[in-house]
Amino acid sequence: MIKVDQTLDCKGLSCPMPIVRTKKAIDQLEAGQVIEVQATDKGSLADIQGWARNTGHQYLGTTTEGDVLKHYLRKSDPNEVKEETKYPHVIQNEELAQRLTDKENIVVLDVREPAEYAFKRIPGAVSIPLGELEGRLQEIDKNKEVFVVCRTGSRSDMASQLLAENGFENVKNVLPGMSEWNGPEEEGGK
Amino acid sequence: MANRTAIIASNGSMFDAYKVFNIATAAASADYEVTIFFTFEGLNLIHKEAHKNLPMPAGKEHFAEGFQKANVPSIEELAQMAVEMGVKIIACQMTMDVMNLKKEDFIDGIDVGGAMMFLDFAKDANMTLTF
Numbered sequence: 001m002i003k004v005d006q007t008l009d010c011k012g013l014s015c016p017m018p019i020v021r022t023k024k025a026i027d028q029l030e031a032g033q034v035i036e037v038q039a040t041d042k043g044s045l046a047d048i049q050g051w052a053r054n055t056g057h058q059y060l061g062t063t064t065e066g067d068v069l070k071h072y073l074r075k076s077d078p079n080e081v082k083e084e085t086k087y088p089h090v091i092q093n094e095e096l097a098q099r100l101t102d103k104e105n106i107v108v109l110d111v112r113e114p115a116e117y118a119f120k121r122i123p124g125a126v127s128i129p130l131g132e133l134e135g136r137l138q139e140i141d142k143n144k145e146v147f148v149v150c151r152t153g154s155r156s157d158m159a160s161q162l163l164a165e166n167g168f169e170n171v172k173n174v175l176p177g178m179s180e181w182n183g184p185e186e187e188g189g190k
Numbered sequence: 191m192a193n194r195t196a197i198i199a200s201n202g203s204m205f206d207a208y209k210v211f212n213i214a215t216a217a218a219s220a221d222y223e224v225t226i227f228f229t230f231e232g233l234n235l236i237h238k239e240a241h242k243n244l245p246m247p248a249g250k251e252h253f254a255e256g257f258q259k260a261n262v263p264s265i266e267e268l269a270q271m272a273v274e275m276g277v278k279i280i281a282c283q284m285t286m287d288v289m290n291l292k293k294e295d296f297i298d299g300i301d302v303g304g305a306m307m308f309l310d311f312a313k314d315a316n317m318t319l320t321f
Contacts, residue, residue, distance in 0.1 A: 013261065013263075014260050014261055014262050014263075016215045016216040016219065017263060019215075019216050019219045019220075020216070020218075020219050020271060020275070022219070023218075023219035023220075023221075023275075050220075051216075051219060054193070054220040054221070055220055055221055
């Protein structure tokens with residue numbers, strides 16, 4: 001099960017209804033929330049992807065259960081991509097990819113939503129969504145070097161600052177993040 | 191600038207209606223600005239009574255069952271949805287005069303205008319479609 005903020009039932013509906021309903025539903029969501037759109041219209045896969053490209057909302061992926069397609073979308077925040085990075089210690093995707101073998105000494109902390117994490121992540125990455133981080137700091141080993149990653153470097157910037165404020169001394173924000181990650185990855189399961 | 195889709199609907203069969211309203215509502219879903227100019231037989235697609243019972247094209251009557259099976263929304267619903275989503279509908283004044291139709295004969299939320307009213311929108315559109 002992928003954690004979502006809303007589930008939208010479009011089963012049995014044909015084009016253009018899955019798109020129309022998705023638009024109406026996402027208008028009601030807060031930025032950052034995730035919606036699961038259930039549809040039986042096979043065309044909805046390409047339609048949802050095209051719709052996301054045009055609206056700027058984030059298409060996370062699709063799973064199939066029998067005849068039902070489950071599309072996952074995250075409502076984007078208009079400021080998300082533009083926000084200034086403030087945490088000073090950063091590392092590029094490529095550098096992190098080279099450090100991944102050093103498992104003993106590093107933690108990769110993924111602060112995206114669980115639905116984003118489920119479809120594509122760095123192998124061994126720990127999932128703690130930004131919104132839950134403050135209450136779950138004890139799950140992270142302070143003695144290790146912590147690499148914080150999200151989609152574009154914005155949420156991970158906030159998470160890096162939060163960690164630094166709470167006594168984590170060796171924290172790096174990974175830029176640009178999963179949106180352009182070309183290193184090793186895994187998906188599915190937990 | 192936002193994407194703009196300008197559509198001319200000038201035919202009056204059931205098939206034409208789906209082509210027009212599917213494209214229009216999908217575009218509106220993606221936050222495109224959409225204006226449809228309904229002219230000649232196209233006026234049937236927004237006529238209060240006529241659009242509830244649009245004819246299949248000659249020889250294609252057997253598709254009626256397929257429409258039901260595929261659970262396609264009715265044209266009445268699609269037209270209303272288009273209006274709710276901000277699709278601008280222009281009924282052609284000249285055709286209305288020729289056919290002796292009044293604004294009240296059409297669904298709510300439409301405008302009546304001439305060719306220039308449509309062209310004024312279409313000149314800045316990045317997609318112009320005719321059905």
